[in-house]
Amino acid sequence: MPVKEAAADLRLVGITKRFGSLVANDAIDLTIRPGEIHCLLGENGAGKSTLMNVLYGLLQPDEGEILVGETPLKVGNPKQAMAAGIGMVHQHFMLVDVFTVAENIALGREQGPLGILDRGAARSLVSDLAKRYRFDVDPDAVVEDLPVGVQQRVEIIKALANDATYLVFDEPTAVLTPQEIDELMAVMQSLRDEGRAIVFITHKLREVRAIADRITVIRRGAVVGEAEPGATEAELAEMMVGRAVQLTVDKEPAKPGDSRLVVDGLRVLSPGGSVVVDDLSVEVSGGEILCVAGVQGNGQTELAEALLGITPVSGGKITLDGKDITRYNPKQTLDAGIGFVPEDRKHDGFVGTFSVAENLVLNTFDEKPYAKGLSLDLPLIRRHAEEKVKEFDIRTQSISSPVGSLSGGNQQKVVLARELSRPLALLVASQPTRGVDVGAIEFLHERIVAERDRGTAVLIVSTELDEVAALADRIAVMYRGRIVGVVPPDTSREALGLMMAGVPESEALAQTATPNPKDLR
Template sequence: MIATEGRAPVLSLNGITKRFGSLTANDSITIDVVPGRIHCLLGENGAGKSTLMNIVFGLLEPDEGEIRLGDEPLHLTNPKQAMAAGIGMVHQHFMLIPVFTVAENMVLGNEPGSGGMLDLNSARKLVRELSDRYRLDVDPDALVEDLPVGIQQRVEILKALAKGATYLIFDEPTAVLTPQEIDELMVVMQSLRDEGKAIVFITHKLREVRAVADDITVIRRGKVVGEADPSAPEAELASMMVGRNVSLQVTKDVSEPGAERLVIENLTVADPSGAVAVDDLSLTVRAGEIVCIAGVQGNGQTELAETILGTMVPLKGTIDLDGVDITRAKPARTLKAGLGFVPEDRHRDGFVGEFSIAENLVLDNLDQYSRLGALNLKAIAANAEERVTEFDIRCTSYTQPVRALSGGNQQKVVLARELSRPLSLLLASQPTRGVDVGAIEFLHSRIVRERDQGTAVLIISTELEEVESLADRIAVMYRGKIVGLVAPDTPRDVLGLMMAGIDHEDAVATVQEVHSNE
């Protein structure tokens, strides 16, 4: 037990095990969460981090092990019990009512007042007091739907603090933030730590871990594989996460762009609710270059990708691929025109989980593997053998169902299928989401190789490190518009301002002014 003189007791997890059928998500995990420290749980998606914290927050019950608060055992069966013990959780997807004010969201479910009358003045006062104490700068009367994402996250933090949380769990909190908002969150977390709060920071982003961690526990496949020092090099942390040495740098030569292959002009697209998601957007991608679209999720990237594929129809504008108008073409036609498509949600749109690896590898190219309505099973098997080797798909057999593979290997199956035919354009949306560091290294190398073969490559990614590593040009997207096209060595703080809607020239001027005043 770690001593914390003058502070709240240590929250101890002892031998926590959680199984889901034959899958052991947490395997005898032991961790101490110490007030006044930021404890990072580092591991790839699927490593068991969120499952562990859902147990701590009472959303799941362990099959084995115990949780103790100091010397007292905690038996948590629901979040209400966890909050009563001083445990709060800031979820990746916010639990806020958009049409309510900050004050109304703060007291939702525990409304102050009497005689059926809601006392919002008390709620406003509470927001101001907590906001001032922790330097969160939140207006109690602001509508949540009008707030930037970073401020909405602060409201979530305030909600936990209002319930008396001493132990705060942040579950992948930076996934929807701009770089500036991420930096601001790091400051908030450090402020909370200095106030004596215990912070558990769940992430797979090495840069963020090294910026704020006091303690680092690395989890791999449900087990604690080691503790690390915050000063450890990123390469060392990455190797702990995946169990082998990996390169974190994308190796590529300077691009030599050729002819225009994808030309989008004045494209406007409405989302299913009728709101404009893509707003008069124009963009060109040339042969032999990678253009990365950077931006916070929800700024029209999904609608843009689906319109290029042909599953959404634009209100106006045109899309040409190698001089062929595909603006309103069906997906089958755009694929035949030379589009390779890697969707952002591979489970929903990228493969059929019950189908074998071999079957998934020919899903959008069945004409080549059939004759007179009969499949050529020998050709499908031969193709599978070749692709499994070429793309290093880790499996027991190409007859194995894709659902049984890891996330990285599932994504390799999708990419292998799309790159198995000549392409004019590779469109990959969130190409490494939910993929381990080792698989990311491989996927990036194949994307660069496709560029070098003369394919135009359009990457949509919310991971700024990925954008900076892969891009020959970066297109920053905000509220359906391209606010600027910039070089990949553009400073991160400039990119961050552009991701918040500021054009390139003004972003550069703002950053220069900030630096001159430092």
């Protein structure tokens, strides 16, 4: 429903937040205006999420204050923030996995007598919001059973359920497909038109230019300026990073050699017994990058995990350099020369409480040269970490810092540095730049291309069409567990979109025989 009365501006004045010697926010001033989409840009670790966590009461500032109009606002915890009309959609989901959607929405705001949850009212609220904002969400679904993209919708519904005036979207598109991103933008525009204030944190410059009414850029904890919504992507990237950024991948044409990975008739079942990878066959040669594109939930995750041995294979065959690895477990696949960058780095890519140095040898600590009998060569592990931190520009206070304390982009650099620290036959990278800023994306892409040029077979799974077009030597489009077609990287977005919807390759290409030049950028 529209905001009933014109709300006052929400102002952050002189906000400073320190973590030991690290100044995460340095005297930041920010004004959030109802009826406006305010984009907050900056590298990972720039302090954007810290600032919004202060606003939402998850962190307390060391200096500064929050005002509604001219009235000071004390936000000691999220409950007080919600009472003040502030809602937040978190980058890392704040959901209880074993609860249903309706139970998550009602948590902390029970509607029945004596504080007992009124499940009927909760289901009704979810259904009403899902219908109003065109979200396909089942109120009775258990959160842990939902795809990542649907869990993100639940996060958004949770914020909307409190009828917040000031809404913070912290990297909400990081786990969404292009189609879902369009839907989310329509929702944000609708909320803005209702008179709500929207803060939109994103690294995707295309999205900023499409939706922003105002843009504030933060670098190293401080506001470095505002940009016009009409600014070019190159201008925005330079303000974010503090230097000119190459937005296209600089790579020579591929020189593919012999096939290294051969997947023949692969079949994978979900835990419930349904077919998620269906008679899939594909090959990847040494010295080429094959990008697997598709709407999330069409078997790409299970394909990647089957290659590593995480998910059991129920049919078909996987060979690597002529050796049958179909029944290998993860340890055996790693030893066979497979590097793996998982789509969810927090759950599968590292141990957050372990140090940077420990995570960089997570899959080789028990082997020479790091293992000496029953003990570890700690000086060598430290030297290795110092070399990789420098080589991969990992921004950390110390190699002893826990990886969980790093920004998303630096966490991803740790994962990639570890996987590229040994000779590989195959690199499998699933959503390699999800939630990563533009400066880190440039670096990660360069390293992936360099690995291709060493003769490694590279398989990338990505829902980012810009990334697919930039990295791919060939594009394989998946739909409902099958490869719809394999096409060149200059295939139009329109044709790729049709294939992602299940249209056969020949038909999709025929329907888009005269491509728009803009599609090829």
